[in-house]
Amino acid sequence: MLAILYPHVLKAQVPMKRALAILGSAIFLVIAPGTLAGYGPWAICRWRMAPPFFGFFPIRMVGVLLIAAGLPVLLDSFARFAIQGLGTPAPVAPPQRLVVTGLYRYVRNPIYVALVSLIFGQGLFFSSVGVLEYGLAVWLGFFAWVLIFEEPTLRGKFGKDYEDYCARVPRWIPRLRRELRA
Numbered sequence: 001m002l003a004i005l006y007p008h009v010l011k012a013q014v015p016m017k018r019a020l021a022i023l024g025s026a027i028f029l030v031i032a033p034g035t036l037a038g039y040g041p042w043a044i045c046r047w048r049m050a051p052p053f054f055g056f057f058p059i060r061m062v063g064v065l066l067i068a069a070g071l072p073v074l075l076d077s078f079a080r081f082a083i084q085g086l087g088t089p090a091p092v093a094p095p096q097r098l099v100v101t102g103l104y105r106y107v108r109n110p111i112y113v114a115l116v117s118l119i120f121g122q123g124l125f126f127s128s129v130g131v132l133e134y135g136l137a138v139w140l141g142f143f144a145w146v147l148i149f150e151e152p153t154l155r156g157k158f159g160k161d162y163e164d165y166c167a168r169v170p171r172w173i174p175r176l177r178r179e180l181r182a
Contacts, residue, residue, distance in 0.1 A: 014086070021082035021093070028090040029078050033111075036138060037070075037118040045128035053127050066121030074114035076102055091149075098158045100165055106174035108165070112142040113172060146171065 041047070053059045080102050081088055085095025089111055103110040116139045123131035154162045169175075 017086045017096075018083060021086050021088060021095075022079075024088040024090065024093050025078045025082040028088050028093075029074075032090070033074060033115055033118075037074075037115050037122075040134055040138070041119055041122040041126075041128070041131045044130040044134055045122075045126045047122075047126060050127035053124070060125050060127070063121045063124030063126075066117045066124065068121075070114040070117030070121060073103055073110050074118070077104070077111045077114065080104065091153075094153075094157075098154075098161050098165065100169075103174075105169065106176070108169050108171050109142070109146060112139075112146070113174075116142070 078089060080099050081095050084101060085097045085099040087093055087095030087097075107113055116135055119135035119138055120132060122128070123135055151166070158165075
């Protein structure tokens, strides 16, 4: 009824919600991923170079590639939550709309994949076994979080839309070819 009587009010709310979502996402980006993928590896190895694993310098380049691949994925995913989902990746301010565009067409959890890529990339770049072990622990934590909390919550909130999405898009490893739709 409100939409019929005051459509201009509802239209004005979307930009405001989007602006708050962008601000909230930016703050959460600094706090959560900044801590997990920035401070965590730094606290372990102080970002000091050790000799390359097995004395093989190209392993460092694999680390650089993982970091270079992870960062834009992380930033794009956060932006999509704010701009399209009108929310943040933070559980306290979740998106109002299911985000299934961009990299979410290929993998359901690009933020977690990006964070693990950033951590493993640093482990390889700095030749730090501790950072690699930390990356494995973070991935196991993400895996448990997704199974125990995130997926049940999304099923409850978005119902069949989320179920259909899960049937089409893998959780962790992206499908690189698109499926044909009937």
